[in-house]
Amino acid sequence: MPIKIPADLPAFEVLTREGVMVMAEENAARQDIRPLRIGLLNLMPKKIQTENQFARLIGATPLQIELSLIRMSEHQARNTAAEHMENFYRSFAEVKASGEKFDGFIITGAPIEHMDFEDVTYWDELREVMDWTRTHVHMTFGVCWGGMAMAWHFHGVPKHILTDKAFGCFRHRNLAPANPYLRGFSDDCVMPVSRWTEMRQEDIDRAGLTTLLTSDVTGPCLVEDPENRAIYIINHLEYDSTTLKDEYDRDVAAGTAIKVPANYYPDDDPALPPTNRWRSHAHLLYGNWINQIYQTTPFDMARIGAQPGEPGQEDGRPDGGGRNIG
Template structure:
């Protein structure tokens, strides 16, 4: 698979150990196809984990992909070495004049704060607005989905009485989008959040509810015919991520229940059941094929 990354990018080595080949930039020039250009604003604390999760997914695409990672200048990561950020991430000032075919904005562990209380909200809002006007399709994950819906449509978030934590069954609510092409009638996806958006708050005619769950609520909302993809869960997670989050929170002494529908027999000593791997690849590749790649074939600026 052709994912264009810097030669010493950590995900290349990590995925090679999984048997996944990633093309470093030093070898990329041999290819003739014009790559899809993606921009990833990584707000997660453990940057390398999230980088690897996303590159793992894109490694399954037949399309050549070039990825730039974006950092905030008004927030400094405490869990990732600054050398890594300086070497592999760009600032908004460095990229805002460039053209990208698609963008991803990850979640962030700030959902218990009001949006305006988040220290980097002004900078993030400016990036949201830029993407809204300049990127053909942007994929917002978890908190970023809630934040962007609030920014563009005034959709509020609601605090849950208990963390929505586990792997939940979902259904397709609308057949009018290629994002869910070839989805099963029922499929699973992980969630890990303390807040939610609600169906009754999705009132704009530009928004369409595409997938939801009886237990987890809204899962996918599409805005402006695919210019915006809002996903409230974490389909990008690898099998053990919820397990690691459970152990982390338990180690902090938090009142955390085991992830629902995740461990065999609901026993944390058992191996997790990964029931969302196929959905993960299908969701992201549908986005790439039908919203990102096709936008590159058309004259988006017109």
């Protein structure tokens, strides 16, 4: 089954060219199944690029996915056309007021990692979003700064400023091969990293969370938070082949001090085209996440977020028992 997105969203044409199955809303409505509803809270400045990256991954499974694009209510995008935001995005305030629920929800990163969380202009609303996911989302995926924000908000896990930017492609060890999110993963995998902050293992352990992937160079990467039905990844499996190159070229052009991204270009030569060595594991991780949602989310979306003993959870299982929604 394909991903369901508006036919005039730029990602529709991009994914069609790449061979990803996409379906316009009017065609999806003819199929007598309930699609998985995935919300994307896009905090990145390059909205369209980010839409393409995540739609590509969550649209690669056999299930029909309905992707909803969401923005912060008061924060205005400065790098994306207002018309695009008006046509394809809804504010969190609108989503919350509607009372709707989601099978899955992704909170992206944001280029504000040097700031204290509490100094971010939309931090109060983001805290509201994160609390809202506990009652209106079945499973949440926090990415980079978004994952760090969730770990801080729910568990007090701090982020620490690095003296040098972690920048390049680094090997990560698979610490939990039997974990369903890592089904099919190799013993190690290469992943793009681009950040000035880190989470430390001792803080993660103190919070009672579980690290699934880690790097000997750049530290913990993928962390599971069962209490909030969430996982946090602080690196970037969703990146395109040239994303690190674009960041490097931008800084070089601006005269900003920047190192060549490690282990990214052949022979570390930026004159050569980079090689993508993470694409397969990106599809595995997001496909496994979608599969976990599919296996456990309630067919009746009103039951999403209900706790054991509440109406809609008569069998006592926090996931509503799971069922086939196709």
